[in-house]
Amino acid sequence: MPQTHPTAGPPAALQRRLGLPGAIVIGVGSMVGAGVFTSLGLAASTAGPLLVLALVLAGATAWVNATAMAQLAAVHPTSGGAYVYGRRQLGEWAGFVAGWGFVTGKSASIAAMAYTLALYLVPTASGAPDRTARWVAIAAVVVITGITLLGITRTVQATVVIVTPVLALLTVVIVAGFVGVTPGPVPAPGGGPSGAVTDPTPLGVLQGAGLLFFAFAGYARIATMGEEVRDPRRTIPRAVFGALAFTLVLYLLLALSLQAVLGLQGLGQTPTAVRDAVEVVLGPDWVWLAVVGAALACLGSMLNLAAGISRTGLAMARERDLPRPLARISARTSVPWVAQLTAAAVVIVLLLTTDVLTVVGFSSFGVLVYYAVANVSALTLTERVVPGPRWLNLLGAAACLLLAFTLPVQSVLVMLAVFAVGLAGRAVVGLRRR
Template sequence: MTDHAGLARRLGLTDAVVIGLGSMIGAGVFSAFAPAAAAAGAGLLLGLAIAAVVAYANATSSAQLAAQYPTSGGTYVYGRERLGDWWGFLAGWGFVIGKTASCAAMALTVAAYTVPPAWQRPTAVAVVVVLAAVNYRGITRTARLTRVIVTVVLLALAVAVAAALAGGGTDPGDAPVWSLGAAGPYEVLQSAGLLFFAFAGYARIATLGEEVRDPGRTIPRAIVVAFAIAVAVYAVVAVTVLHALGPDRLAASRAPLADAVAAGNWAWAEPVVVVGGAAAALGALLALIAGVGRTMLAMARQGDLPRRLAAVHPRHQVPHRAEIAVAVVVCVLVLTTDLRGAIGFSSFGVLLYYLVANLSAFTQAPEQRRFPRWLQVLGAAGCLVLVATLPWQAVLVGCLVYALGIGYRIVRLTKVQT
């Protein structure tokens, strides 16, 4: 096997859109609205709109850059090419740490929907191992399984929305769905930062750039299509759970969609939501392992992670060592962390990742541009604002982990120079 072999271009437009949807319409749609409601109450709808605007600006930057640099690594590569090695490292490190935490959250979500509490952590570890094995066998198997999962999730969401609305919802006087209530600008922005966690899946399309056919045309189209579908789904679900539960009950819920269905009269629909929640988390975890593994591949090729992780399997043509490393770290996190704490930390790392993407896209030449520069300015400013309004615990832990990564790279560069 070789350390710098290329990956096979096997994915078409439909496959790329499905992988993006599998990442965005994942466990976030079943869990992210609760912490957002705790931050802003019914103001989470405005927070969702803000998150969608920032995410769209980021998506256009990613699409524009991926068309010019159709290789694995996403913004890690773009930052290096457009801004310099350190910028690329900061983006890659943020993506790896943030999305590795997301992997653990997705695995725990699968277990929470399917087994009793005593079995949840062992089950989550088993899920990680199985999906890592699927990714190990090749990207086309990943795309096929993701297509099945996305179909199941969309059907489950349709049933959940219908069941919740059929139940009549809450009294509008007690739960003003379209009112900000007591939420101020800070609370709304914090909810936007937490909900951004749910939109970040389009990055998975860009990180698979080395495996997409006709990437200059396919990647931008896939990102925009997948993002538009995800925004529509999240908007419908957000209004539904607020209508069914009200802001206070939603904020306290550990399984918002399941509780929204339980509030209605369609008791038979609850198992459908359970299956949908587990399938959504499976789809997100499957795509996350693929995306993180390929970013690690790109970083290892440049020496920013151990070079042994740059190996590509001669038969399956996947970064197998990187994916095994991801699976091992995620299993450790599953055994030591909880579900809710991962969302804020993941948003911290990913928002900084997209800050670098927007800055990189801003520097592209006119002939490489597909979207106006003001979108990159909006995206960069939005990332900074949302990072600043995240829960302070997430910001603190994120800064500490970033400091560790910077320290590692300084030590490595020092050794190379001596």
């Protein structure tokens, strides 16, 4: 069992081991995940020839949220992200809402990514969950948890190892699209949501932007690790915007390339656009490259999500919004190991008991609420370290709430119940303490 700091006295602090390059790697590794391998095709089916506009709208929304997170992280350079920011700027209850939304939403997201990884590696005829796929997903969670327990330095190193081949694969697809390499027929449509690309409508463009927004999720991971970043007032804003700018350019080039390789109709009819593009460019014998790339992208996203959840759990435990043992930190690796193991256990329970592909909406709702609290918190800052008008924060909060409450009704109702349980539990514990 890892050695821990004593629980008496001031809370144990994490060590500042993360510089600008490592922070950017964390951000890029969190964003260039499973979403980009599927969301471009889905968005093309709704946005049609205005796919690039939808992508720009998604990137702009992410940029507004990132501005708020960077402003807050520079002023409050500690672990916990919007949980800490909401608590300090708006009060304890607002902070709890943000933290609860992040912990519950991202736990569901890790479970969904783990199962997506399993479906790539162990495909089934129907795409329905089976025993083998579940155990492959659980094994992935165990491996990722083991890496995160080694410390933030090892997490950055593992992210580099994972994200490098993913970026190399996407680069091959981008270059092939721009040089016109198409040595084979376009594969049969993979079953996109609409079956064919039609003339775009404003609603279709907005739906496409909503689908693409979650391919950007991860830029705030740097902020949740603010206590481990060196010179946070300078490093965090630069890392957030650097990672987001790199990812936006990558996605724009990839969208244009996929349209060139597959055609707009072909892109809009497949949820596995990168795999189909590899089959066209390199031939069927090389499809395994796309499968490996998607699997690594899932692992990279899971790795950084797991680290972010444990840091938010640590912050909430320090304030006794979650059980106090979750605040224990390993003296050797400077990792909140109890929170990390607890998060892994929750994800494994989801994998064993739930069809996790159906809880993606739950994850989206929780994270959008998290960002809404962050934007309102940034609005109240008197010190504006990162330049930006206050109306951007209002716009960001409104956009987050609009997207959250236009999710499928089942997702909204279930997550409202989850929030109600969390808030009621906090109220009961508070009464007992008093």
